[in-house]
Amino acid sequence: MSDCGCHHEAKDGGERRILVIALALNALMAVVGGVAGWIGQSTGLLADALDMLSDAAAYAIGLAAIGRSARFKANAATASGIALLVLGLGLLLEVIRRIGAGAEPESGWMIATATLSLAVNLTVLRLLAPLKQGEVHLRATWIFTRADVIANVGVIAAGVLVLLLGSPYPDYVIGSLIGLYVVKEAVEILSEARKARRPAVADDQR
Template sequence: MGAQQKPGSKVVSGADFNLGSPDKRRTLWIVLWLNVAIAVGFFVTGYLGDSNALIANGLDNSSDAIVYGLSLLALTRSQKWKRGAARFSGIMLLVFAGGVIADAIRRFIEGSEPGGLMMMGMALLAGVINLWCLYLLKKLKGKDVNLRAATTFSFNDFVSNGGIIVAGIVVMVTGANWPDLVVGIAVAGIALYGGIDILRDAHQDTHEERGTVHDEDKD
């Protein structure tokens, strides 16, 4: 970061990108509904497979879908509104992280019997869809703070699914529930980092805009 201009700075200022472009709207709608589908799959398999990690990722993808919805609303809104939507996205991730950790503690105390095969199957399917989402988002040039947030979410989801696959293998080999709980907490950690990163990004954009306004006033 530092003094360098971030990729989305010109977008926030509206210098060289149409914030309401059809390509951006279409891409966000596709990614939104893909995340809704993934979330439903995670919830169903998490419930049937007694898996904290799957349910955690279901909550994560649900929050992503809400964020993409906010991003769609933000496309034609003011700079301040867009930064507010990004901040809300970051705060949602922080809250989500706390909920996952609490559920992992509950399962550790009460016990659970996660299904390793179901964990691996659902995570593999979700990982393929996450890669598709990343591909669609990377095709868009001049991403603003909200699209950078969307890219962060999709990358975090892909990493989380890789962890679930590994945990599923260990669960099948050992019959223990701790790999499922460890991955659930790890997903919370990734969400925590992503939330902080998004909040920092929005804060940086605020300072860049204020600096631009200050320079114009001096001129």
């Protein structure tokens, strides 16, 4: 009996539904976190919001890659990694700018918003769990969300320290750490994409 392709269609459909939900949640929280970070003058919240915005872009790329060739998927992961690398470096520059200009981060905004983001990211991470052993473009989305969970916990901790110490420096520190972690994750994704591209290119040359 010939393969009707139903299994692949169902698999692609399941992946698409997961990524659509993840995209919507991350886009929403990027807006919420960005507004809260601006109002609360928090580098950590702005960094977290930009991180979630990059995740939304990664999910959009993942959606575009479903059903496409292995080479396209490797290229999609590369695009995600480059975007994340640029974002991480931008976050580090923003921290430096805010240290020079001065800021008064508000702990209440930091703790409340980061807690909401953490709840959303844990939900998304659970949704993405079946994809973390999948193809490279899908593993990239899981890595992004794992980074978000760590960042959320860091922002909450920084907010508590800002409250207790009355100092903006915990916010600067967590903003820097998120930036460095984002750069690390970007390098990991680019490395996986490079490995995935080699067999894809070899197949194209046959």
